[in-house]
Structure formats: C-alpha cells, structure tokens
Amino acid sequence: MLSVSGISKYFPGVQALSDISLDVAAGEIHALVGENGAGKSTLTKVIAGVQPPDEGELRLDGRVVKWHGPAEAKAAGIHVIYQEFVLFPHLTVAENIFVGQAPRTRLGLLDRKGAVTAAREVLARLGVALDPQRLVESLTVADQQMVEIAKALIHRPKVLILDEPTAVIAGQEVVLLFERIRRLRDEGVAVIYISHRLEEIFQLCDQLTVIKDGRVVGSRKVSEVSRADLITMMVGRDLSHLFPPKPALTAAQQEPAVVLIAEGIDLGRRVRGAGLSLRAGTITGLAGLVGAGRSELAMAIFGGLPMDSGSVTCDGKTIRHMTPAMAISLGIGFVTEDRKGQGLAMLLDVAANITAASLGTVQSGPFLDRGKEQEVAESGIANYRVVCRGPSNPVATMSGGNQQKLLIARWARTCRRVLILDEPTRGVDVGARTEIYRIMRDLAAQGIAILMISSELPEVIGMSDSVYVMREGVIAGFLEGDAITEEAVMELATHHAQAA
Amino acid sequence: MSISSPAKSPTFRPSPHVIRLGLVVLFIAVLIVIGSVLTDRFARSTNFLNIYEQSTDLALVSLGQTLTILTGGIDLSVGSQISLLSVLTSGLINGDGSLVLPVCAGVIALGVLIGVVNGLGVVFLRIHPLIVTLGMGAVLQGVALLYALGPAGSTPDGFDALAYSRVGGLSVSATITVLLYLLVAFLMRRTATGRAIYATGDEPAAAVLLGLPVRRVTVLVYALCGFFCALTAIYLVSRFGTGQPYAGTYYTLESVTPVVVGGTMLSGGRGGVIGTLLGAYLLSVLNNLLNFMHVSTQIQLIAQGLIIMVAVSAYVERKKVA
Amino acid sequence: MSEQALPAGVKTAGIRRHSGELRALAARWGIYVFLVLFIVVSGIVAPSFLHARNLSNLVIQLVPLALVALGQCLVIMARGLDLSVASVMATAAVVGTSFSGDNHAVLPIIVVAVLIGAATGLVNGLLVTKRQVSPFLATLASMIVLQGLRFAWTHGAPTGAMPPFFRALGTQSWHQVPLSLFVLVPIAAVVGIVVHRTILGRKIYIIGGNPVAAGLLGYPVAVITIGAYVASGCLAAIAGLILGGYAEIVDNSVGSGFELDSIVAAVIGGFALSGGRGTIPGALAGAAVLVLVSNIVLLVGLPVQFQIILKGLVIVLAAACYRTR
Structure with a gap:
C-alpha cells in the first residue's frame, strides 16, 4: 500500500533521515520503533506531506507520489494522529472532527447539523460520551485524544499513522483504541503505529521497523523477534548500559x-x-x-x-x-x-x-x-x-x-x-x-x-x-x-x- | 467510558463569546435607559434612526478589520486606504455622472488589490502583519497626497443619495451594511473558508499540519478588508460630497475599537462579526448620548478610551497556567 | 551541531552554519553600514547635505524622535508596544504653554509633563501586566483618553507660548552643536548602559525573550514591565517639550505620527515585536535613517510626499531583512 524508498532529509546542523526504506501493506499494523530523536516524527511528516524529502520517493498503491503540502496527502488517504494534538481549542468537537472535510449541504454550505450528528455517531462508535458541541478547550487530554481518533475514523484513510497514541490514555481506553485499530486493519487500512512501549508492539503489531539516528536498523515480523532482540536493535547496546549504575547505599x-x-x-x-x-x-x-x-x-x-x-x-x-x-x-x-x-x-x-x-x-x-x-x-x-x-x-x-x-x-x-x-x-x-x-x-x-x-x-x-x-x-x-x-x-x- | 446516548448531553452553557455579546447588548440597553432618563428627546424613534445611520462608516471598516483580526493579524493601512480611495473616487468622477459606475468599480478593485498585496506581504515576507500594513499605510498615504493635497474633485447631483437616502425612515446604506454583516456572519459559520479563517487564527501551526489553505485564507481576509475600505471610501465621498487625502486617518486605529469591544480577541480565532456590529452600535449610541448631554467631543474621546479599557480588561480570560 | 558523529550531511551543515553566521553578522552591523553608505551617497548626490547647517538641522529633528524611540525600545524589548507616546508628547507640549510662558515656569513644566508621562506609562503597564490586556489595546486606549483630557483642558485650541528656554532647546545651537543634543546624549548613554551593561537590562531581554521562563527565574516581571512603560512615558514627555519648543506654535497635533515612527525606528534598528532582540545604538541609527530619508527626499527635489512613501518601504524592507528563519 505505502512504500517509502531511500528517503533522506537534512535540517541545518542535523541529518534527520538517511536512506530510509519501509513497506507497509494494506491490512497490516506496522510498528515504527526507535528512541526519542531517532527520526520517527520527521519520517511521519515526510509521509504526510508536511515536509518534502531531500532524496528518495514515496509510492502509494504502487504509484510514485510527490506531495505539495499536507492537504494532498490527506486527500490521497494518508491520515496522521500526531503526538502533539492538532486541534483548535476554540472550535467545537464536531468542528474539529470535520475541519477541512466537513459535510456539505446541496448548496455547498457546511452542514452543521449533519456534522454534529455524524460526530456524535463516530464518538459513540468509539464509546466516548462527548457532546460534539463542546469547545475542545474544555476537554480533558484523554477526550482530546478521542477527538483526534474520531477525526481519523471519519476520513476512512488508506494509511493511518499513529504517533504514540497511548501516551495520554490508559486502561480501558487503550483496549478500545487497539480494538478500533485492529478493525481498521481488517478493513484493509495500512496502519503505521509509532511507539516505544514494547508490550504494545507485541500486543498489537504484525510487522516492525526499527530506526535509529535517522537510519533503518532492521525490519522484522513481530512474531519472529524477542523483547531482548528488539531492545538491542533500538538502542544498539544493552539497555542497562544506558543508565549509570545506581550507587550501593552505604x-x-x-x-x-x-x-x-x-x-x-x-x-x-x-x-x-x-x-x-x-x-x-x-x-x-x-x-x-x-x-x-x-x-x-x-x-x-x-x-x-x-x-x-x-x-x-x-x-x-x-x-x-x-x-x-x-x-x-x-x-x-x-x-x-x-x-x-x-x-x-x-x-x-x-x-x-x-x-x-x-x-x-x-x-x-x-x-x-x-x-x-x-x-x-x-x-x-x-x-x-x-x-x-x-x-x-x-x-x-x-x-x-x-x-x-x-x-x-x-x-x-x-x-x-x-x-x-x-x-x-x-x-x-x-x-x-x-x-x-x-x-x-x-x-x-x-x-x-x-x-x-x-x-x-x-x-x-x-x-x-x-x-x-x-x-x-x-x-x-x-x-x-x-x-x-x-x-x-x-x-x-x-x-x-x-x-x- | 460507557456508550453515551445523545440525550445525555449537558445543559446548555453559552460560550464566552455569547456571554460577551450579551454584555454589549446589556451595555447598549443601559445607555438607552440612561439617555431616556436624562432627556425625553433621546428615546425617540427619529433619534434611533439617526444613530442607526451614523454607525455606517465605522461598521463598514470594522467588518473587514474583524476578519484580519480573527486570523491573528491586523490591518493598520485601512485609514490610508480609505484616504486614497476617497480622493480617487471624487477626483476621477469629478462631477461627471457617467463616470460614477466605472470609477466606483475601479476603486473597489483597487481596494481589493491593495488588500491582496498586504496579504501576500504577510504570507511571503513572513513579517508581523502590523509592520507590513504600517508600511503599506505610509506608502498609500504618500500616494494619496501625491494625487491631491486637499479635497479633490466633486460628485454629480444625486450621488449623496447613497449615504442619505432612507426607506421608511431606515437609512439604506446602514441597512446594506447590516445585510453585509449578516452575509459575512452566515458565510463565516457555514463555509469551509469561514471555518478555516477561525482555525488559522486559533492554531496556525495546526492549520498548516492539517493542510488548511492558510495562505489563501490570509490573503483573502486582507483582500476583503481592502474591499470594505473601498466601500467605506465611496460612502464617505457620498456623504461629504468630496474625498480628501486625510479622510481615513481617523479609521486606522478607530476600526479596531468596535472589534475588541464586540468581543473579538486580538490573538485571533475567537470572536465574530456580529459582535463588531454591536460594538459599532454601542459606540454610536454612546456618542449620540454624549451629544445630548452637551458633552464636548473631548469627553466623548475619554469615554471611548475608557470603554476600550473596561471592555478588554473584562474580556480577558483568566490566564492559563503554564 | 548535534553531538552525535554524523556520517553524512556534516558538510552541508557546515555550510549552512556559515551562512547563518553571515546572516547574524549582517543583522548586527547592517544598519550601521547602511547608515554610513546612506550618508556618503547623500553627500555625493546632494552636496548641500553635508553642510554644517543641514547636519545641525538634521540633529535637531532627530533628537525628539530618538528620545521617543529609546522609550519605545525599552517597551518592545519587554514584548510590548506603546502607542500612547505621541499623545504624551502633545500633552507635554500643551503643559509647556499652559504656564506663564516665561522661564520661571521651566521647572514646574518639566515636573508636570514628566509626571503625566509617568502616570500614562503606569496605567499602560498595569493594564498589560495585571489585566493581561494586549499592549496594543492598552496603549491605544490610554492614547485616546489622554487626547480627550488634553482637548478638554485646552478646549480644543491651546493658547500661550512655550517659555524661551524650550524654544532655545528646540532650535538653538552652540557652535553648530544643537542644544537638544545635550539632552539626548546623556539620556541615550544611560539607557544604553542600563540595557546593555546592567543586570536589569539583561532581565528585560530575558523577559522579552521568554516571559514564562522569566517568571520561573523569579524575576519581578510585572515591576520591570511597568517600569519600561513608565520610562517610555517619561521620555516621550521630554521629547514633547523639546518638539514643542521646536514647533513654536503648539497645537494638539504636536508629535502626531511619532508613535508609529518610533516603532519604525526600533524595527529598523533590529528590534523584533516578539521581544528579546535589538540594541539601543541600532535603534538610534534607525531613527537617524528615518530622518535622513526625509531629508534626502527634499534635497534631491522629490515631492515631499515621497518622505512617507519611502518610510513605508524602508520599514517593510528592514523587517524583512531582520526576520529570523
């Protein structure tokens, strides 16, 4: 479905991505794993058309695509849920869910009632009790996350990228989210799931790619890797060496x-x-x-x-x-x-x-x-x-x-x-x-x-x-x-x- | 996290903006009550019709200004735009009735063009809108003075009907202004572009990430501001019979007053045009009332400054903690 | 710039870093280079430009603007804006004519004018810090109120004359050195030293650069911000007295346009409206550029209207040059 090949990206002073390649099939949940600063967010932005790559190409459904801005990527069916929410605090829940792609009446005007109804439906499907007419400003962080997810659902994306979606939710909400992601996979959506919570990856994902310092370390089937392997791939060394030893207490x-x-x-x-x-x-x-x-x-x-x-x-x-x-x-x-x-x-x-x-x-x-x-x-x-x-x-x-x-x-x-x-x-x-x-x-x-x-x-x-x-x-x-x-x-x- | 039923939605809580609109209406009502108590001539329908008529020019400029402010910008070139466009209107028509339509059309086109240049400056130079439009204002003022150093040209007979005609006592121009406000308010609520204007002012970075047409929207609001400046200029020429190169100076900062009094935040993304219309009426009622009290213009100024202070101090939301 | 060894891209990074340094250098010194070039070119194009009398006239025009710009800089440094300065100037000038008109009244005039400036600044500062009103609106409102109070006081038309002291200060020279320069130089020196050499100055920079961080660093953010507005008001009052002496006929429009011109001078001098950037010498140079532009328009015989047109272009150009990517 989505194929990334040879992507590189420079920023002043830093090479954020070098020669990244990645294939995500329809109906697959693909984990993108790496430490903070490994380049996951930059890769996301390149795929989503927010930043153009300096080298390399993207293919969607086998066709080479070149985005001029995020709107094009979105129209082509790529949807991202960013770690830092992309919400407008002074718009309502429904307005946020439909921003940029709102239902229209026959005259081409925004269908406000339709949007509220549709928002209510999609929120209900997520199992969230949220009034679509509330201002997003007044929501808790977890509810804001739900709005982000609802936003993704109504767009029926071909490719869905989730950047650390569980950083702000817990317990039952995570279970619901995973259920929802699996259902999307079964509907044929290609999902890229970014996280560094290892247990989530083993629980949810089919395939994984590890990146480190802007490079691909390796791509494996999740069923073929052990926890220890994954840690070594991520950090490049045994995790225990990352932390200085705790002093023995005298x-x-x-x-x-x-x-x-x-x-x-x-x-x-x-x-x-x-x-x-x-x-x-x-x-x-x-x-x-x-x-x-x-x-x-x-x-x-x-x-x-x-x-x-x-x-x-x-x-x-x-x-x-x-x-x-x-x-x-x-x-x-x-x-x-x-x-x-x-x-x-x-x-x-x-x-x-x-x-x-x-x-x-x-x-x-x-x-x-x-x-x-x-x-x-x-x-x-x-x-x-x-x-x-x-x-x-x-x-x-x-x-x-x-x-x-x-x-x-x-x-x-x-x-x-x-x-x-x-x-x-x-x-x-x-x-x-x-x-x-x-x-x-x-x-x-x-x-x-x-x-x-x-x-x-x-x-x-x-x-x-x-x-x-x-x-x-x-x-x-x-x-x-x-x-x-x-x-x-x-x-x-x-x-x-x-x-x- | 149980499945909710729609009926569970909480009791209606008005948004802060609706509360602010209520406050403005309340304040207008208070002024009217005070006026009626002070003098019996105040609360007459003829007086209200005058107030209605007198609000036209400020309401027109402030409509455009509201839009730029909603995107988090500001247009400080409105005064110079009005000055230039007003001297051009009367100077080019110069008493020739057959030129009225082409000149007005040209002036409106020029206003839009100036706005587009402002918008492009904000978008592509990536400079604070205040500075772009300040620069533009200086340039336009200079051009206006190059064209004429004083009142220029004249208008044909009947041109003043634009400003002064009334139907059933209601000023036509003021009514057109109200209709324009309703139209813009409707479009702001019911079109994707209107939504994008709010979104751009609320969280510009998020708007970019979502692929909203931030640049197009920015250029559009300055273009619309130019459009409304042109309308204001034509209205002023009709009212005074001629245009002059300082006709608009007063509006540069003045156009911001109804906007903020009407509850639109200078930081963008919050507020709306209806508030601005109410703000313009509030100022119009206030000035009228002070006239009745035989208060000099100077006191009117003081009152107006105090209203800004009170309004913006009252509207400030409690600072969000870090 | 990353501490990681970067196998590729290092070279690119090096080049970009270099161009960044050049940009920084240009932003730091560009205004002075421009000023010198401007003077040289003006001297060639219009030899009368360099005549002592013309230069001395230029300085006389520069002083009030420079004084207001100094105050404006302090406010902008702290992430504010002061639109009330012109109104303060006119009010100060009106105060100047409201006493007996002879030199006995000089001291009371200065005291009253400066107190009015300080009070205006205090109101501005309180609105901005205690009520979180945007500086634009707070100072706009106080500008309007002050204007109203002044009109009420003068009944629209000020009468009376400035004492000879201020007329001399505004117009006379001593061996071709304008007297008003003796006011500007010490004040500019003090402001420059405070801003660039003292702990207080550093705190103002940090408040403008990051007000939240400044609060967490325990700085008295509100007090310093209010202080900046008060200083701006006082400097505008002094400028108003000098300009009143220069103008001879004091009316309500003394100083009109200075609110925007002082902002323009600061922006040309490298100040960012988002705070935390700019230098005092830069802003003085910016004020000088503004005055010179107006002067050269006349000397080369362009219509006087080109003064404002050029001013408009210069501010946009300057802001575009300083913009940080």
Whole structure:
C-alpha cells in the first residue's frame, strides 16, 4: 500500500533521515520503533506531506507520489494522529472532527447539523460520551485524544499513522483504541503505529521497523523477534548500559537526610492533596500518565503555580506561598518540560541563558561583569559538555540535547539542595541522553536531591532510587528499590481500584 | 467510558463569546435607559434612526478589520486606504455622472488589490502583519497626497443619495451594511473558508499540519478588508460630497475599537462579526448620548478610551497556567 | 551541531552554519553600514547635505524622535508596544504653554509633563501586566483618553507660548552643536548602559525573550514591565517639550505620527515585536535613517510626499531583512 524508498532529509546542523526504506501493506499494523530523536516524527511528516524529502520517493498503491503540502496527502488517504494534538481549542468537537472535510449541504454550505450528528455517531462508535458541541478547550487530554481518533475514523484513510497514541490514555481506553485499530486493519487500512512501549508492539503489531539516528536498523515480523532482540536493535547496546549504575547505599546513606517535604498540595482539580519527600543524594522518580498532574505538582513546589493549599518544607522552613524567587533562594532548581516555552530565551546566546538564574554571581554593583559571565558560561559549557561555538552562540541553533544540557548547567549553579527535572530527555538523542543521566547521578552524588518526572518507564526504572506514581491528581503510590518495576508503576498509574 | 446516548448531553452553557455579546447588548440597553432618563428627546424613534445611520462608516471598516483580526493579524493601512480611495473616487468622477459606475468599480478593485498585496506581504515576507500594513499605510498615504493635497474633485447631483437616502425612515446604506454583516456572519459559520479563517487564527501551526489553505485564507481576509475600505471610501465621498487625502486617518486605529469591544480577541480565532456590529452600535449610541448631554467631543474621546479599557480588561480570560 | 558523529550531511551543515553566521553578522552591523553608505551617497548626490547647517538641522529633528524611540525600545524589548507616546508628547507640549510662558515656569513644566508621562506609562503597564490586556489595546486606549483630557483642558485650541528656554532647546545651537543634543546624549548613554551593561537590562531581554521562563527565574516581571512603560512615558514627555519648543506654535497635533515612527525606528534598528532582540545604538541609527530619508527626499527635489512613501518601504524592507528563519 505505502512504500517509502531511500528517503533522506537534512535540517541545518542535523541529518534527520538517511536512506530510509519501509513497506507497509494494506491490512497490516506496522510498528515504527526507535528512541526519542531517532527520526520517527520527521519520517511521519515526510509521509504526510508536511515536509518534502531531500532524496528518495514515496509510492502509494504502487504509484510514485510527490506531495505539495499536507492537504494532498490527506486527500490521497494518508491520515496522521500526531503526538502533539492538532486541534483548535476554540472550535467545537464536531468542528474539529470535520475541519477541512466537513459535510456539505446541496448548496455547498457546511452542514452543521449533519456534522454534529455524524460526530456524535463516530464518538459513540468509539464509546466516548462527548457532546460534539463542546469547545475542545474544555476537554480533558484523554477526550482530546478521542477527538483526534474520531477525526481519523471519519476520513476512512488508506494509511493511518499513529504517533504514540497511548501516551495520554490508559486502561480501558487503550483496549478500545487497539480494538478500533485492529478493525481498521481488517478493513484493509495500512496502519503505521509509532511507539516505544514494547508490550504494545507485541500486543498489537504484525510487522516492525526499527530506526535509529535517522537510519533503518532492521525490519522484522513481530512474531519472529524477542523483547531482548528488539531492545538491542533500538538502542544498539544493552539497555542497562544506558543508565549509570545506581550507587550501593552505604550505611550512612541508607537514611539520607530529607531535604524537602511537600504536603497536602491542592491545585484546582489537577492536583489533590499530593505530598512527597525528597532525600539528599537520591533520585526520586515521579511517574504517571500525561495529565496525571505531575508537572503541575512540580510547578507548585517550585512556586510557578500558586497552590490552593498545602505547604513545602525545605531546610526546616515551611512555606505556604512559594514563589520561584523564594524557591531559587532556598536552593531549588527546575528544568521545565517545555524548553522553548518555559526555559530558554531562544534569541539570546548561551552565556545569557546559563547565567539567567544566577545573575547575582556575575554582577559588580548594578553592572553585568561580562568577563565573569564569559568565564561562568565557558565552565558551564565544559562541565556539562554543551556542544556549541562558545558563549555567544545563539540558543535557537542548538540541538535539543544541547539545549537541555544548557538548562541543567543553568540550574546546577543555583540548586544547592533540590533539582527538579521534568521529562529531562524528551526530544534528546541517545548520546546526549546518557550524558544527561550521568550528570544527574553526579549531581546526586554531590548531595543534591533530584526529582525526575518521566513518562519513559525504562528511564524511571533505570534512574530512580524511589518512585512516586501519580494518577488523576493524587499520589497513587510509592515504590522503592527492587519494588520499582514496569508492572508495578503501570498498575499504580492506571488502575482505579488501587489506593495510595 | 460507557456508550453515551445523545440525550445525555449537558445543559446548555453559552460560550464566552455569547456571554460577551450579551454584555454589549446589556451595555447598549443601559445607555438607552440612561439617555431616556436624562432627556425625553433621546428615546425617540427619529433619534434611533439617526444613530442607526451614523454607525455606517465605522461598521463598514470594522467588518473587514474583524476578519484580519480573527486570523491573528491586523490591518493598520485601512485609514490610508480609505484616504486614497476617497480622493480617487471624487477626483476621477469629478462631477461627471457617467463616470460614477466605472470609477466606483475601479476603486473597489483597487481596494481589493491593495488588500491582496498586504496579504501576500504577510504570507511571503513572513513579517508581523502590523509592520507590513504600517508600511503599506505610509506608502498609500504618500500616494494619496501625491494625487491631491486637499479635497479633490466633486460628485454629480444625486450621488449623496447613497449615504442619505432612507426607506421608511431606515437609512439604506446602514441597512446594506447590516445585510453585509449578516452575509459575512452566515458565510463565516457555514463555509469551509469561514471555518478555516477561525482555525488559522486559533492554531496556525495546526492549520498548516492539517493542510488548511492558510495562505489563501490570509490573503483573502486582507483582500476583503481592502474591499470594505473601498466601500467605506465611496460612502464617505457620498456623504461629504468630496474625498480628501486625510479622510481615513481617523479609521486606522478607530476600526479596531468596535472589534475588541464586540468581543473579538486580538490573538485571533475567537470572536465574530456580529459582535463588531454591536460594538459599532454601542459606540454610536454612546456618542449620540454624549451629544445630548452637551458633552464636548473631548469627553466623548475619554469615554471611548475608557470603554476600550473596561471592555478588554473584562474580556480577558483568566490566564492559563503554564 | 548535534553531538552525535554524523556520517553524512556534516558538510552541508557546515555550510549552512556559515551562512547563518553571515546572516547574524549582517543583522548586527547592517544598519550601521547602511547608515554610513546612506550618508556618503547623500553627500555625493546632494552636496548641500553635508553642510554644517543641514547636519545641525538634521540633529535637531532627530533628537525628539530618538528620545521617543529609546522609550519605545525599552517597551518592545519587554514584548510590548506603546502607542500612547505621541499623545504624551502633545500633552507635554500643551503643559509647556499652559504656564506663564516665561522661564520661571521651566521647572514646574518639566515636573508636570514628566509626571503625566509617568502616570500614562503606569496605567499602560498595569493594564498589560495585571489585566493581561494586549499592549496594543492598552496603549491605544490610554492614547485616546489622554487626547480627550488634553482637548478638554485646552478646549480644543491651546493658547500661550512655550517659555524661551524650550524654544532655545528646540532650535538653538552652540557652535553648530544643537542644544537638544545635550539632552539626548546623556539620556541615550544611560539607557544604553542600563540595557546593555546592567543586570536589569539583561532581565528585560530575558523577559522579552521568554516571559514564562522569566517568571520561573523569579524575576519581578510585572515591576520591570511597568517600569519600561513608565520610562517610555517619561521620555516621550521630554521629547514633547523639546518638539514643542521646536514647533513654536503648539497645537494638539504636536508629535502626531511619532508613535508609529518610533516603532519604525526600533524595527529598523533590529528590534523584533516578539521581544528579546535589538540594541539601543541600532535603534538610534534607525531613527537617524528615518530622518535622513526625509531629508534626502527634499534635497534631491522629490515631492515631499515621497518622505512617507519611502518610510513605508524602508520599514517593510528592514523587517524583512531582520526576520529570523
């Protein structure tokens, strides 16, 4: 049905795809597997006509096709459900489902009633109780995902690409989604399923292709590969080497000092009565599904969102109305999830970004000590292996991994006690990932308490000394040492019956 | 996650925009009540008919402005467009009745063309619309002054009927304006293009990913804005008997007022043209009321500025947390 | 730029990086090169351009615009926009004529004018930071309100005269050096140093570059943003007094057009409306380009209308050159 051959794509500074070939048959669910930054999203965009390939060709039904924009690909029957939703928050559910391809009346006008009815039907088929006339803005993340899926269904696609569709849904919703995907396969749709959750691939997919650093590592039948094979293909090495070893706890470290306690934090409906404690020199994971309230809890602890009730105790000081300035002065650092939106000033240079949290150390009187700033920036670049042309390199031109290391370098200068990292390896290539893991261990070894929010189960398990799991705004459980397993974390993250 | 029945849909909750429209209507009502209490001449039908007529020019420009703002843009060249097109209208007709139709058609075509250039600038230069249209405004103002330094030309007898004729007391031009608003509102709701205009302003990146005709829509809204500027220019010439090269200056920023008072967000994707029409009426009622109170134009200005402040402060949605 | 060894494509990347550097270099220095070229070419095309009297006249015209542009830059740096500056200028000029008209009134005039500017800036800043009103609308509204207040105060037609002090400041020179330059230079120096050499300046850049990040860095975002609007208002007031002295006849239109011209100057000088980019010397050069363009139109005998036409083209051109890909 869809055949990709010899596709290459360059971006300034990076070769995102080189010589990718891939065949997806009608009536097949084809898994596209790879680490973050391996090139899966770029390949998706090339197939969907969002970006033209620099080399190579696409065939659909045996005919060579060349897209001029996503509308053409869509008209030809290629539909993508992107990881980051493509929704319009101020349009209604029905309007979103039919955007670009709405039912018309005989006069060529939009058939609003027809759209609402059809939307209601398709949502009902998905088993979702959603009013098609609600604004998408007001939906939960899981419901927004359902709107995306409904959008795909009404188009009756020939090729359906799903980019990590289960990142935001759980339990029964996943089962329903899989059922729906299988039915589409049986109807003859070619499905490309992108995920790095291995069990999903074994559960759902027929064929798999692994890509790494923009190249195809291999294509196999799912029934012919073992879990261990797949991991080796994905990472190119044994997974355990990706994470630095957890230090064996000495007697003194076994009861390390508690540095920070958060208690009874409420934040609207998104965080309810959540609490946690962080210990010096350890890495504490905060796991859960997207939308479970993890980032919001971290924001509240750091003072980025005012908490409705609750308190944070750090170094014996109990604070009920935290502000970022206070948190920083207490020695807390926060590497946010959204680097561009919440972390970096993209038009400024490396030096300005590294010193942004510690301007006090590069000032003389009211003035900026440029020499000192240069020094600080250079040592940050060296210590955290930020690859750039120097302190005056604009941040916008750097890769995701280097931007992330830069942010860690920024906060490492101020976080004497606690460093919070929200999805520290999102959009970061494998090489930089291992470096970030090593840096986290090093910082912990200096006695800093680290709180790591992560949606990557292997990361949670490989890095955390203990794990809090959140579900729907509450802390669903706490795991420590050998009790931290994928199954245990998923159980806590999804099952409604379990209590903390 | 049980299968839902349609009947389960929740109780009707008006969208924020509908609430804003309600507020504007409420405010108009309050002004009318105040007016009726202050003077018995205010609440007469003749006065309401005047208010209706007086709203025409601003309502016409703001209709186009609403569309650009809905896509997340803005057109700051409307004033200069109106100035240029108005001097051209009266200058070229110059009293010759046989030229009325061809000149008006040409002026409308020119307005559309200017809008297309604005739109192409926004799309292909990828510069902030504010700057593109600011530049365009300066160029057009210069051209208008090259053409005439003061009022130019004249209009044939009967041309003023366009602005002043009434049927059954109702101003014809104001009624045409209302019909234009209803037409645009209908098209915005019922055509794919209208939907695409909202989508482009709401989430431009998503619109591109979905293959919506973002560029075409952008050019279209600026072209329509030019079209409505041309109509405004012709209306003003009809009303004043001649066009002059500063006729439109007032409208550059003024055209934004009814839009925002009517609940359309400058960030794009939220609002609608009906709000703008109500906003224009609100301003018209307010000015009329202040006239009755023998308040000088200066106080009218102050009141208008305060209305913008109050309206936009009240409409701001609570900041979404990061 | 990736830390991974990239087997292929490295060369391409290298070339692109190089062109990126060139672009950055051009964006940084282009305006000065353009300014110098412009002056040289103007000197050749119209020799009268370089006459001391013409140059001194140019500076006299430049000073008010440069002052307003400095304030506008501070606001734009913090991701704002100030449309109220022209209204503040006219109000300041009107205040200048509202006292006795002799030099005894100079100090009260300056104090009152600057207070009005500061109050306008405060209202703008509060609306923008506390009510999250878009800067365009907040400053538009205060522009209109201020205009109304001024009309009400003057009953439409200002009377009276500016004290001789301001007339001298606006028109006189000392050994061919315009007196108003003695106002601009120290103010520009202070603003330049604050922006480019102090911690505060760095914070303004980061607030403009990423307001959310600035909040999470614990910066007093609201206070600094309000401060930028207040500074803009004060500078516009001073500019209004100087322009009032220059104009001799003060009416309600003193300064009209300066709101847009100051934005144009900032954009020519490299400021992005999305904040976080641009330099103070660049913006001063941008203001100079605007004044020079107007001047050269007259010197080469083009109709005066070409001043605005060229201005319009220059702003679009400049913005297109600075655009980041």
